[in-house]
Amino acid sequence: MPNIRKPTRVKELSGNPGKRTLNKVEPKPSGLPMPPSVMSNRAKTIWKRLILAMPPGVFASTDSFALAAYCEAVSTHQLATSKISGGDIEVTGSTGQTKISPWFAVQSDAARLMATLGAKLGLDPVSRQHLNADNGSQGGDEFGDLIH
DSSP states (O other): OOOOOOOHHHHHHTTOTTOOOOOTTSOOOOSOOOOOTTOOHHHHHHHHHHHHHSOTTSOOGGGHHHHHHHHHHHHHHHHHHHHHHTTTTEEEOTTSOEEEOTHHHHHHHHHHHHHHHHHHHTOSHHHHTTOOOOOOOSSOOTTGGGOO
16 A cells, blocks of 8 residues: 655644655645534534544644544444444344344444544544644743653
8 A cells, every 4th residue: 555645734743754855835724624514413523522632733624524524434433333232233134034233334334434534634543643733832841841
């Protein structure tokens, strides 16, 4: 699988670990992400938690639809998980045979989509560890962390 190029902003937040020349003329999306009006209520709740959890400046308005897709995937995963944990493990097929619930496939597909979109948006632990966003560092003293 080929390496996907990171936007300059993500490289800057990562401290430019490859030390390659940064693209200074790359388009810089602006604005805050806004949830699309067609999102489910559960996905809107996830959106709010997600936006509050990430540092300012990580997402722009152009990320709105990818973020919405991620939130819907999380919502779908939660729904499927609740159906499974509620006892919908087996269903009766059209010919009377017992088979595994289709909610397992829904849950699996949603988890796969969450992992893919989460990595692209910097939402999983591995992707997030490469971001050095300013979380409102305390004190402002660059030597403050050296004194314990």
